[in-house]
Amino acid sequence: MKKQGIIIIFLTISIVCFLLFLSTYKSKPFYLDDKYYNGGSLIEISKEELNALEERKGSFVVFVYNPGACCTSTVNFDSFLTDFVKTEKIDFFTISFNEIDKTSIAKQVKYYPTVVIFNKGKITAYLDAESDNDLYYYESIAGFKEWFSKYVYLK
Amino acid sequence: MRKIIVTLILLLCFCGCSKQKLPSPEVASGMRGVLGIDKNINEETIDNYLNREDSVYYDMRMLVDVANYENIGGDSYLSGFVKGFEVIPYPLLTTIVDLPEEVGTPYEGKTLFTLDEEGNYIPNYEESVEFLEYFFPKDKNIFLMCGGGGYAGSTKKMLVALGWEENKIYNVGGYWYYNGDNAIVVKETKDGEDSYAFWKVPYHDIDFDNFHEVVR
Numbered sequence: 001m002k003k004q005g006i007i008i009i010f011l012t013i014s015i016v017c018f019l020l021f022l023s024t025y026k027s028k029p030f031y032l033d034d035k036y037y038n039g040g041s042l043i044e045i046s047k048e049e050l051n052a053l054e055e056r057k058g059s060f061v062v063f064v065y066n067p068g069a070c071c072t073s074t075v076n077f078d079s080f081l082t083d084f085v086k087t088e089k090i091d092f093f094t095i096s097f098n099e100i101d102k103t104s105i106a107k108q109v110k111y112y113p114t115v116v117i118f119n120k121g122k123i124t125a126y127l128d129a130e131s132d133n134d135l136y137y138y139e140s141i142a143g144f145k146e147w148f149s150k151y152v153y154l155k
Numbered sequence: 156m157r158k159i160i161v162t163l164i165l166l167l168c169f170c171g172c173s174k175q176k177l178p179s180p181e182v183a184s185g186m187r188g189v190l191g192i193d194k195n196i197n198e199e200t201i202d203n204y205l206n207r208e209d210s211v212y213y214d215m216r217m218l219v220d221v222a223n224y225e226n227i228g229g230d231s232y233l234s235g236f237v238k239g240f241e242v243i244p245y246p247l248l249t250t251i252v253d254l255p256e257e258v259g260t261p262y263e264g265k266t267l268f269t270l271d272e273e274g275n276y277i278p279n280y281e282e283s284v285e286f287l288e289y290f291f292p293k294d295k296n297i298f299l300m301c302g303g304g305g306y307a308g309s310t311k312k313m314l315v316a317l318g319w320e321e322n323k324i325y326n327v328g329g330y331w332y333y334n335g336d337n338a339i340v341v342k343e344t345k346d347g348e349d350s351y352a353f354w355k356v357p358y359h360d361i362d363f364d365n366f367h368e369v370v371r
Binding site for chain 1: 183184186187188189302303329332
């Protein structure tokens with residue numbers, strides 16, 4: 001009986017420690033594939049090309065833009081991104097959200113515009129257009145850089 | 156026993172006929188909140204609130220927006236809308252401001268109102284306010300949509316500034332995010348060529364020639 005109690009306490013402590021670890025765990029930044037550095041462009045891709053990049057386990061960034069013709073806030077974000085990739089000399093892919101159905105992005109991301117970061121073919125992070133926490137990252141180059149640098153090394 | 160059955164039937168009829176109660180407008184979080192898109196009645200839920208007699212429904216896009224959104228990867232064409240929504244183009248209501256340079260020049264033709272630097276909406280025609288009151292009755296709920304939620308948000312802002320009750324106006328968001336059962340598709344692609352069935356769109360053009368300009 002006493003032995004059972006010790007096991008239960010031990011298991012409880014282990015689970016609490018594991019949950020604490022999960023809540024404080026932050027993934028380390030990583031490098032994108034080399035070919036995306038020293039550029040500075042937004043490169044339009046199709047759904048097929050996106051799927052191929054994932055299958056090749058690439059590490060890359062995709063900007064999913066909103067094709068709506070009446071979203072001035074979205075438009076400002078486009079401008080920030082254009083400036084960001086030029087300043088940091090880094091290439092981002094771009095794709096219209098009309099194109100992304102039946103892709104891994106569509107399964108996870110609900111609203112656009114967004115920037116999705118892939119590490120070895122898997123989605124590591126994305127900006128959430130419905131999150132107050134992410135609003136700052138949408139509103140300026142400095143904000144976006146802060147978010148991006150949490151996941152990706154800038155050269 | 157008969158009384159109970161009749162009461163039950165009446166009760167069922169009443170429940171079936173009564174409309175879902177509207178939650179008060181509440182702005183969504185994040186970027187969507189910046190556009191003023193509603194947290195509760197939006198692209199995901201609008202199907203539950205269609206065909207209400209106490210409400211009007213408008214999509215605020217032009218059939219073809221004259222601003223060059225292709226330069227930023229956008230789409231200038233109205234490619235579809237939600238059934239029950241009629242289209243009144245926001246650019247014909249008032250001045251468009253804050254478009255980025257890449258988009259070029261937006262619609263610069265006649266408008267019902269001019270938005271001045273202090274944020275006031277100045278009527279350009281004697282009929283300007285009457286037009287709004289006709290299409291956006293103050294005693295009804297007003298549901299607004301557009302492509303991404305921007306024009307809808309701007310329309311709400313304008314109406315509120317002109318005296319409409321904020322709590323009766325909902326920015327439902329953008330047709331681009333709509334996956335419900337009431338989409339009317341306008342854009343058709345055949346053999347790789349796009350075409351637009353604009354004849355499907357209940358579109359309200361504004362005939363400025365029949366209005367009377369305000370003399371200042």
